[in-house]
Amino acid sequence: MEEFFQQLTNGLAVGGIYALIALGYTMVYGVLKLINFAHGDLFTYGAYLGLTLLTSLALTDRLGFAAGVLVLALMVMGLVAVLGAILERAAYRPLRQSPRLSAVVSALGASIFLQNTLMLIYGARFQVYPDNILPAATLNVFGLYLPLMRVLIVLASVLMMVALYLFIQKTKIGTAIRAAAIDQDAARLMGIDVNRVIMLVFLVGPALGGIAGLMVGLYYGQINFTMGWVYGMKAFTAAILGGIGNIPGAMVGGLLLGVVEALGAAYISIAWKDAIAFCVLILILIVRPTGLLGERVADKV
Amino acid sequence: MKPRLKWLGAGAFVALMAVAPLFLNAYQVDVLNSIGLYALLGLSLNLILGEAGLFNMGHAAFYAMGAYTAAILNTRYQIPILWTLPLSGAVAGAFALAVARPVVHLRGDYLLIVTIGVGEIVRIALVNDVFGITGGANGIFGIARPRVFGYVIRRPDQFFYLIWGFVALTIFLFLRLRKSRFGRALNYLREDEVAAEGSGIDTAYYKLAAFGLGAAWAGMAGTLFAAKMTIISPESFSFWESVVLFMIVILGGAGSIAGVLLAAFLVVGLPELFRELSGARMLVFGLVMMVMMVVRPQGLLPARGHRFSWAGPQKGVER
Amino acid sequence: MKQKVWALVAVLGLGIAAGAQAADTIKIGLMAPMTGSWASEGQGMKKIVELLAEQQNAKGGVLGKQIEIVTEDDGGDPRTASLAAQRLTTKGVAAVVGTYGSAVTEASQNIYDEAGIPQVANGSTAIRLTEKGFKKFFRTAPRDDEQGRMAAQTIAKLGFKKIAILHDSSAYAKGLADEANALLKKSGANVVFFDALTPKENDYTAILTKLKGANPDVVLFTGYYPEAGLLLKQKKGMNWAVPFIGGDATNNVDLVKLAGKEAAAGYYFLSPPQPQDLDTADAKAFLADYQKKHNELPPSIWAVLAGDGFRAVAAGIAGAKSTDGEKVAAYLHKDLKNFSGLSGAISFDAKGDREGEVYRLYKVDGEGKFVLQK
Numbered sequence: 001m002e003e004f005f006q007q008l009t010n011g012l013a014v015g016g017i018y019a020l021i022a023l024g025y026t027m028v029y030g031v032l033k034l035i036n037f038a039h040g041d042l043f044t045y046g047a048y049l050g051l052t053l054l055t056s057l058a059l060t061d062r063l064g065f066a067a068g069v070l071v072l073a074l075m076v077m078g079l080v081a082v083l084g085a086i087l088e089r090a091a092y093r094p095l096r097q098s099p100r101l102s103a104v105v106s107a108l109g110a111s112i113f114l115q116n117t118l119m120l121i122y123g124a125r126f127q128v129y130p131d132n133i134l135p136a137a138t139l140n141v142f143g144l145y146l147p148l149m150r151v152l153i154v155l156a157s158v159l160m161m162v163a164l165y166l167f168i169q170k171t172k173i174g175t176a177i178r179a180a181a182i183d184q185d186a187a188r189l190m191g192i193d194v195n196r197v198i199m200l201v202f203l204v205g206p207a208l209g210g211i212a213g214l215m216v217g218l219y220y221g222q223i224n225f226t227m228g229w230v231y232g233m234k235a236f237t238a239a240i241l242g243g244i245g246n247i248p249g250a251m252v253g254g255l256l257l258g259v260v261e262a263l264g265a266a267y268i269s270i271a272w273k274d275a276i277a278f279c280v281l282i283l284i285l286i287v288r289p290t291g292l293l294g295e296r297v298a299d300k301v
Numbered sequence: 302m303k304p305r306l307k308w309l310g311a312g313a314f315v316a317l318m319a320v321a322p323l324f325l326n327a328y329q330v331d332v333l334n335s336i337g338l339y340a341l342l343g344l345s346l347n348l349i350l351g352e353a354g355l356f357n358m359g360h361a362a363f364y365a366m367g368a369y370t371a372a373i374l375n376t377r378y379q380i381p382i383l384w385t386l387p388l389s390g391a392v393a394g395a396f397a398l399a400v401a402r403p404v405v406h407l408r409g410d411y412l413l414i415v416t417i418g419v420g421e422i423v424r425i426a427l428v429n430d431v432f433g434i435t436g437g438a439n440g441i442f443g444i445a446r447p448r449v450f451g452y453v454i455r456r457p458d459q460f461f462y463l464i465w466g467f468v469a470l471t472i473f474l475f476l477r478l479r480k481s482r483f484g485r486a487l488n489y490l491r492e493d494e495v496a497a498e499g500s501g502i503d504t505a506y507y508k509l510a511a512f513g514l515g516a517a518w519a520g521m522a523g524t525l526f527a528a529k530m531t532i533i534s535p536e537s538f539s540f541w542e543s544v545v546l547f548m549i550v551i552l553g554g555a556g557s558i559a560g561v562l563l564a565a566f567l568v569v570g571l572p573e574l575f576r577e578l579s580g581a582r583m584l585v586f587g588l589v590m591m592v593m594m595v596v597r598p599q600g601l602l603p604a605r606g607h608r609f610s611w612a613g614p615q616k617g618v619e620r
Numbered sequence: 621m622k623q624k625v626w627a628l629v630a631v632l633g634l635g636i637a638a639g640a641q642a643a644d645t646i647k648i649g650l651m652a653p654m655t656g657s658w659a660s661e662g663q664g665m666k667k668i669v670e671l672l673a674e675q676q677n678a679k680g681g682v683l684g685k686q687i688e689i690v691t692e693d694d695g696g697d698p699r700t701a702s703l704a705a706q707r708l709t710t711k712g713v714a715a716v717v718g719t720y721g722s723a724v725t726e727a728s729q730n731i732y733d734e735a736g737i738p739q740v741a742n743g744s745t746a747i748r749l750t751e752k753g754f755k756k757f758f759r760t761a762p763r764d765d766e767q768g769r770m771a772a773q774t775i776a777k778l779g780f781k782k783i784a785i786l787h788d789s790s791a792y793a794k795g796l797a798d799e800a801n802a803l804l805k806k807s808g809a810n811v812v813f814f815d816a817l818t819p820k821e822n823d824y825t826a827i828l829t830k831l832k833g834a835n836p837d838v839v840l841f842t843g844y845y846p847e848a849g850l851l852l853k854q855k856k857g858m859n860w861a862v863p864f865i866g867g868d869a870t871n872n873v874d875l876v877k878l879a880g881k882e883a884a885a886g887y888y889f890l891s892p893p894q895p896q897d898l899d900t901a902d903a904k905a906f907l908a909d910y911q912k913k914h915n916e917l918p919p920s921i922w923a924v925l926a927g928d929g930f931r932a933v934a935a936g937i938a939g940a941k942s943t944d945g946e947k948v949a950a951y952l953h954k955d956l957k958n959f960s961g962l963s964g965a966i967s968f969d970a971k972g973d974r975e976g977e978v979y980r981l982y983k984v985d986g987e988g989k990f991v992l993q994k
Contacts, residue, residue: 003833010825035410091591098598100409101356105551106594108544112587116655120581124659125919126846131880138857145858220822222849222878226657230820233417233540240414262826270827271789271816275425278418285411286403327735328706335703428789429816438791442726442748455734457706530702531730534723534791537698573703576693580663583655 006144007266008259013150015258016157020212021235022242022250023164024205030181030245031201033100037107038087040232041114042080042206046213047223048118050076051127069218076214077207084206085199093198111229118225126222153215160208161251168247177201181245241281243294252292257281311559318465322458330457332573337464338526340565343549344471344558345518350547351555351604352484353511354491355405356413359420360519360546365427365538366393367520368527372441373434375527382528383447386521393520394513401512405505420543427535440534447528460529467525471518472558479558487511488556552593554600563601567593645688646681646943648673648933649713649737651704651728652926653696653720657820661720661743664923666691667914669717669930675909682938694719698727709735714943715936717929720922722746722791729754736945738936738952740929743922745868746795750971756949758972760925760932760961762892762979764792767867768799770890770979771840775800775865776807778888784813784836786827786851788843796842796867812836819847825854832860844869845920848887849878856883868892868979872920876988887984888993892921892963897980897992903962921963928961932968935959 021043028036053059053075060068091110095103139146168174179187180197188194216231217223234257242253257277264276284292322330346360370389374380404415430437447454447463454463478484486507489497498504527533549568553560571589575582593601650669653662673687681687692708694701701719705728708716716732719725720743732739733754741749741759745767750757775783783804787797794816804811813834817827828851831839841848841864848870855862856879864887871891876884896907896917906927910918918924932952939955940947953972958965967975981993 003829006829007826010823010829013825014823029410035413091595094595095598099551099555101350101551101555102594102598102600105548106591108548109587109590109592109594112583113591114587116581116584116587119655119659120584124663126660126849126874126878128874128877138859147857216822220850221853221880222822222846224820224846226820227822237414237418240411244410265826266830269815270818270830271429272425273818275422278422282404282415282418285407285415289407289411291411326710328703328710331703331706335699438723438789438794439746439748440723440791530698530727532698532723532726534698536723539697573707576707580654580659580693582693 002144003266004263007262009144009146009150011259011262012255013154013258014261015238015255016154017212017216017231017254018235018238018257019161019251019254020157020215021209021231022239022254023161023247024209025236025239026242026244026247026250027177027201027205029239030247031177031184031198032092032096032103034092034103035107035236036092036205037104037232037236038091038110038114039205039209040228040230040235041111041118042084042087042228043209043213043216043231043235044118044223044225044228045083045114046076046080046210047217047227048122048127048213048225049079049210050214050217051129051223055130073211073214076210080210080213081203081207084202084209087206088199088202111232115225115228122225124225126224129217129221129223131221149219153219156215157212158251160211161247164204164208165247173200237277237281241284241291243291246291246293249291249293256292315469322461327457330461332570334457334460334464334529336565336569337461337468338522338529339546339549339569340468340562341464341471341522341525342519342546343553343561343565344468344475345515345522346546347515347550347553347556347558347561348475348478348487348518349511349515350550351557351561352479352491353487353508354555355508355511356409357416357512357515358413358543358547359416359418359423359540360515361538361540361542362416362420362423363393363397363516363519364523364526364542365423365535366396366516367523368533368538369427369435369441369523370520371524372444372527372533375444376441377434379445381448382445382524383449386524389524390517390521393523394517397516398509398513401509405508405512417540417543420538420540424535424538424540427538436534438535440532440536441527442532444527444531444533446531454528464525464529467521472562475558483507483510491556548590552590552600554597554603556604557600557602560600560602560604567601645686646683646937647688647690647711647713648930649708649711649716649718650689650691650926650930651694651701651708651716651718652691653724654691654693656696658696658720660919661922662693662696664919665718665720665742665926668910668918668923668927671910671913672906672927672930675906676934682934683941683943687934694724694728696721696724698723701725701727702731704728705731708732709737713737715740715933715945715948717926717933718742719744722749725749729757733757738933738945738949740932740952742926742929746791750973754972755953756945756972758929758932758949758952758968758974760928760963760966760974761922762868762974764795765799766977767890767979768796768803770981771796771800771842771865771867772803772807772809774888774890774981775804775809775838775840778838780809780838780863782810782812782835782837784831784834784839785811786813786831786839786841786843787816788819788847789816790819790843792869793842793844793867797840800840800842813839817843817847819843822850823854824851825858827851828855828858828860832858832862836862838862839864841865841870842867845872845875846878849875849884852879852883852887856880863888865889868921871982871990873917874919876984881986881988884984884988885986889982889984889990890979891982892925892978893980893992894921894924894982894990900960902960906962924962928963928966931961932956932959932966 024039091106176192238253238257239250242249265273349355349357367389370392371385374385375382427435549564553564652665673689677686692704694704701724715738722744725741725744738756745761745764785797787793866889868891870889936948936952940951957967969975982990985991
């Protein structure tokens, strides 16, 4: 039983990161119906930018741990958001009126480009975050191994997700985003600047991806130029699992995917872990064709 | 392009390809072989993704099914590799029908992730040596060279005629198919599923048929791949392969046979052309993909709608 | 627009057609993963081989001619490798060094053999590569069965009874794990765990939790260094003190960086000796030159073994006094004995395998140094 709860917490910690990246997918999808395959690479950029800023500016030495990491997080979010906006301008805006899949191929091209740019700048070897930054305290709750940082990461993810949810649901700008997601033309007629809404979505989504990258770098220590591909795929799966376009769905999907992976590895087979996760996904989609929390969309007639 | 010009262009292309091995060295011919295999796979995916509009990003699974069926039959039962073509096609097709049956009604992007999942499940099963016959991560080696009328096919230029002969046959058949009732039904389905159903088209049947046929063709391409490489391993059927095929179909212009051919040339050929750039070659490749898509959003050679004797005003293929 | 598209195709065709040109140099091919997941190994291989060629050329080259290194990217995948191999054969190389990864190497073996070009692989340890009867295939890397034997012996010698084996489903790691598993079981050891992790992930706590539940005396991990680094780091985070033993794919200077010094301390691994542990003046001098030029150590032993592959090829051409593939291969088989390589003495047996015991046991000390165990 103890092992079960340990695996559950392991899964939640991994799932928190998936959920954070899945938010970016789901936001972009909600408004543009575009699967942004380059989103995983924006996550990687978050991790690399975080490392560069951390080592070159020595923020944690100057400002202390908490303030230093906070400033760093804000800087990374800002930079990756700008990158996301540039990506939108260069690769997606020209394709907005085109068949949907053209933009997907453009996104794949952008993903290859971004990945290889990182490889040329930083080299192909793994990059390592300095390991003396984080406090290494481990909580011991009822015999469970819970490193403090893990708890903090999950808490931070949930906090950001809730903030985003409130932003979308309660603010005026959030209402505009929701309106654009439902019907861009009607939103335009209501006086909403859809271009600005899309730009905003491409600032917020990548910013969340970037901070997820920074967290992975800080906590796991090693980053690599191809890691966005793996995480991106998982996050995309999570977004679909929860019902793509739906923000609480991305949270639920991410956490669930993490837990399914951990428990599948623990009780069935480690080697088949990813296959088990995909089987669960397919079964859920057979029962609920639009994901766990996805709305049932009637076909337009 | 006027029809006559089009036939002239096609004729010139065929003539050029027919004599190409006489002028090119082994490497260049082998690049063409690789392009041919991808063209075959692209054409098979085009049936599913281009003609019927079903988002499939797990095509490597069907390709793998065919390649492994051929390799297992050849290495265990010494069945000549080319004789396994119909069987490996059938196995891949039947597998596609079985997995597509419960999911084919899913909306676009949900179907996309399911097919990605199927591709990954197949790859993981191959890596883990499912049923003890796939050889795990090592794959299967020692596949016999194919024989045609007693001649052993070994050199790149010999494979060239085998592969491109098969491509030519495929193009011929698929052109016929496109013009048939079946092809038109698929296109109708892609453009407007509800209206298609309303006109009495059994959408589930046609979707499954497209899946089965496309997968069967990919399975046969897998046989040719196994014959050419003489060793196959799960690495050759990764998610990335599915992505490349997906790019070929969309870049070429969904539903366009000439487009798929051209895109196969570009997607396989460009990284070869950029070899001089060494580490930067994939960077340039990604950039080129992006730019091409932005410049030609409908694909390089978009498919035109079916034309019938009345030449009225036409709209391009839009979704 | 359409004309532009076709023009692009024409340019493409011409570009591919513009291939080989002759020059009065001896060309040696290097097939290496310059892009893709193993790009760091490939880039290390290229740096080492090019530096060695430069030094050889400064000494007058081979047979009075300068050596030219022709590098082709195999992308770390078999299909790209077969194209890279075809391309090298058409560029008139006298011999080929490389590559990393058994499956990738295997995809190229037929092509070089049919073209009559000797191939010296560096990071390809699968047993079957040299069991197929290719007369011109050599490797400077040892074989998996030798390493499996060494792993089983080491575990027995260190007195561990309950053993967990973890691999990563790659051909290499699975082969080594199977080999060690069979030997350990035969010797009566108790293998309590045998499974594979998924490489390239960041969180292995689920696997470690399961491993811990099996309560082994030692864990044998046969995969690669990135995963080994994470396993060690997260194992320490769990306050679990079980010793880990790894295979030669964890011999990489980045391992300690990835795990952190404290977590890496006490980690054992098997590997061919590292260049810095060789007492030949030759190896030391080369290493100093390398560090001077690139300001880092070579990424791994596999890159160094590519260097040895190059040296063997150069010696083969010089010894055979010819660039003819058959003659060079014959020389390498028969006449090249105890040749001084960077990783120790090199001789090839009839199959093309490297002769002699190559593996050593290393342990990571508290400073993160790899210490050779006697």
